[in-house]
Amino acid sequence: MAKVIFQRPKYLKENVFHYCPGCGHSIAHRLIAEVIEEMGIRGITIGVPPAGCAVLAYNYFDLDMIEAQHGRGPALATGLKRTLPDRFVFSYQGDGDLAAIGIAESFHAANRGENITVFFINNAVYGMTGGQMAPTTILEQRTTTTPAGRHKTLDGYPVKVCELLSQLPGVAYAQRCTLTSPAQVNKTKKAIRKAFQCQKDALGFSIVEILSPCPTNWKMSPIDACKWIDEVMSKEFPLDVFKDITPAAQKNTEAV
Amino acid sequence: MNKFLMSGNNIIGEAAIRAGCRFYAGYPITPQNELTEYMAEHMRNAEGGVFIQSESEVAAIHMITGAAAAGARVMTSSSSPGISLKQEGISSLAACELPSVIVNIMRGGPGLGNIRPAQGDYFQATRGGGHGDYRTIVFGPATCQELADLTMDAFDLADKYRTPVMILADGMMGQMMEPVIFKKPKPRQYSENFMLRGAGDGKSKIIRGLILDAIDMEEHNWKLARKYEVITKSEIRYETYQTDDAELVVVAYGTAARIAKGAIKRLREHNKVKAGLFRPITLWPFPETQLRSLSGKIKDFLVFEMSTGQMLEDVRLSLQGYADIGFHGRPGGAVPTPAELANVIARYYEKKD
Ligand SMILES: Cc1ncc(C[n+]2csc(CCOP(=O)(O)OP(=O)(O)O)c2C)c(N)n1
Ligand code: SF4
Numbered sequence: 001m002a003k004v005i006f007q008r009p010k011y012l013k014e015n016v017f018h019y020c021p022g023c024g025h026s027i028a029h030r031l032i033a034e035v036i037e038e039m040g041i042r043g044i045t046i047g048v049p050p051a052g053c054a055v056l057a058y059n060y061f062d063l064d065m066i067e068a069q070h071g072r073g074p075a076l077a078t079g080l081k082r083t084l085p086d087r088f089v090f091s092y093q094g095d096g097d098l099a100a101i102g103i104a105e106s107f108h109a110a111n112r113g114e115n116i117t118v119f120f121i122n123n124a125v126y127g128m129t130g131g132q133m134a135p136t137t138i139l140e141q142r143t144t145t146t147p148a149g150r151h152k153t154l155d156g157y158p159v160k161v162c163e164l165l166s167q168l169p170g171v172a173y174a175q176r177c178t179l180t181s182p183a184q185v186n187k188t189k190k191a192i193r194k195a196f197q198c199q200k201d202a203l204g205f206s207i208v209e210i211l212s213p214c215p216t217n218w219k220m221s222p223i224d225a226c227k228w229i230d231e232v233m234s235k236e237f238p239l240d241v242f243k244d245i246t247p248a249a250q251k252n253t254e255a256v
Numbered sequence: 257m258n259k260f261l262m263s264g265n266n267i268i269g270e271a272a273i274r275a276g277c278r279f280y281a282g283y284p285i286t287p288q289n290e291l292t293e294y295m296a297e298h299m300r301n302a303e304g305g306v307f308i309q310s311e312s313e314v315a316a317i318h319m320i321t322g323a324a325a326a327g328a329r330v331m332t333s334s335s336s337p338g339i340s341l342k343q344e345g346i347s348s349l350a351a352c353e354l355p356s357v358i359v360n361i362m363r364g365g366p367g368l369g370n371i372r373p374a375q376g377d378y379f380q381a382t383r384g385g386g387h388g389d390y391r392t393i394v395f396g397p398a399t400c401q402e403l404a405d406l407t408m409d410a411f412d413l414a415d416k417y418r419t420p421v422m423i424l425a426d427g428m429m430g431q432m433m434e435p436v437i438f439k440k441p442k443p444r445q446y447s448e449n450f451m452l453r454g455a456g457d458g459k460s461k462i463i464r465g466l467i468l469d470a471i472d473m474e475e476h477n478w479k480l481a482r483k484y485e486v487i488t489k490s491e492i493r494y495e496t497y498q499t500d501d502a503e504l505v506v507v508a509y510g511t512a513a514r515i516a517k518g519a520i521k522r523l524r525e526h527n528k529v530k531a532g533l534f535r536p537i538t539l540w541p542f543p544e545t546q547l548r549s550l551s552g553k554i555k556d557f558l559v560f561e562m563s564t565g566q567m568l569e570d571v572r573l574s575l576q577g578y579a580d581i582g583f584h585g586r587p588g589g590a591v592p593t594p595a596e597l598a599n600v601i602a603r604y605y606e607k608k609d
Binding site: 042043044045046048055056058061062063064065066067068069072075076077078079080081082083084087088104105107108112 | 278279281306308310311312314315316318319320321322323324325326327328330344345348352452453454455456457460461462463464465466
């Protein structure tokens with residue numbers, strides 16, 4: 001009998017992703033679904049998709065889900081979690097959603113230490129609306145609203161969300177990862193698991209930032225998009241653990 | 257039953273908690289701060305009660321959206337500029353059919369305006385307020401007792417029709433103190449099927465307003481419209497005062513109606529004008545046919561609002577062609593005394609003769 005070594009995660013619906021080929025959203029969805037399955041928390045998890053390319057995430061996750069208006073995910077998740085403290089609640093957000101229009105909701109949910117998890121897909125552009133500048137667009141990067149490249153004095157600087165939020169005492173865990181190789185994918189999956197674990201242990205706000213390719217709006221092949229993340233984007237947004245108050249991590253730092 | 261002497265803002269808070277409200281989020285703004293503070297003091301003592309001082313009115317409305325989806329009875333409150341900020345969320349609550357109560361203790365506007373009582377948000381409240389094709393039920397209480405009763409009823413109607421309900425009062429109502437009796441709240445009737453609490457072993461649920469197919473979206477709009485039709489048929493409330501023998505009827509709501517009542521009493525005591533009052537209690541749905549039915553014997557109506565004329569448009573829609581409609585407005589936080597208004601009414605009536 002053949003041994004199954006790869007299959008659709010149990011809690012991804014049978015629908016075909018609408019994401020472009022090479023898009024990071026598909027991989028991120030898959031990883032979240034795998035972790036939820038492995039932790040056995042599907043029945044007690046509620047997800048909040050954003051306005052953005054992932055607006056239809058509820059067509060893919062086989063979970064209870066409620067849409068948020070653009071950027072309001074963490075406020076909505078706050079309402080869900082405070083009402084149902086024993087459920088797992090996550091908000092899934094793009095960079096425009098989290099770091100532009102929704103920065104107040106994100107910052108203050110983090111500052112209150114809301115016991116929720118945010119999955120933050122940083123693709124350095126507004127994917128859904130056609131590749132405009134995002135708060136995370138890097139300097140010199142061309143987008144449809146920075147046709148000559150992002151100009152620091154005219155357009156401001158890229159916002160570093162993990163660095164910013166990890167300053168807040170309410171944040172339990174903040175890690176930035178990416179999806180550009182199997183090793184990175186595995187690291188990202190571990191981070192997702194850790195974030196949910198933080199929630200399980202009621203440690204506070206957890207965020208996993210994922211540098212994610214948007215080949216369509218970057219006008220690159222999927223492979224070049226991954227290369228660009230490795231060679232350019234991750235220099236601006238270093239892959240790192242910015243905060244980790246889990247007991248295991250604390251022990252490690254004490255040992256050093 | 258016990259009588260309590262409380263301010264309007266506190267009455268709303270107490271009535272909400274008694275009605276089973278267990279999630280409140282709000283952001284400070286005058287003249288409704290006492291309500292937020294009341295919730296801060298009392299909500300966390302109620303079993304399962306959540307109080308959050310949010311970072312903005314925007315965040316507050318989306319917090320109550322999440323809590324409503326999870327199945328809590330929810331409320332937020334603010335005053336005019338803050339209510340403008342909430343409109344994105346109110347539109348979503350209507351689209352997603354989530355029961356919720358929103359309190360607007362109006363102040364003078366537009367812009368930052370001032371913190372005096374005014375009625376300039378009538379259009380915003382009764383026309384949906386946010387984007388898209390929807391309505392909210394709007395109560396316009398005129399006494400502290402009504403604040404208590406209507407706050408409780410607002411939660412019941414929100415559940416019954418799965419829709420946001422707004423309480424539209426003003427700074428005067430919020431600050432004034434009167435004795436009230438809190439009625440016994442009705443047991444909650446709201447199906448768990450509408451709540452989002454994790455799918456368990458069952459089928460997962462989605463709550464959304466995004467419907468990309470135009471025909472499906474059209475059907476959703478018509479579904480909401482049919483619901484609004486049922487509300488219009490079943491939920492209209494109004495009061496008439498001394499209209500039986502009236503030669504002229506003043507149409508006013510909320511604080512303006514209180515002042516009008518005082519003016520009408522005065523006019524009758526001095527045998528000046530036999531005036532009456534028609535007071536809409538639901539501002540949406542507006543008591544259109546009920547108002548029109550008065551025009552059989554009465555041909556003179558005077559609308560009084562603390563605005564430049566907003567409810568006036570609904571009165572025109574009800575009475576145009578049936579009766580003469582005059583208007584007196586005091587926008588921007590100016591509040592006339594009953595004596596002043598009595599003079600206005602008398603002069604208006606004399607001029608007409
Ligand atoms: C209030 C509001 N403003 C603007 C929009 C339009 N809009 C939808 S998604 C989006 C940006 C999406 O970019 P991002 O958050 O980076 O997510 P991505 O699509 O790249 O995954 C915008 C501006 C909206 N839906 N609502
Ligand atoms: S536009 Fe970009 S982010 Fe959106 S689905 Fe396509 S590749 Fe993904």
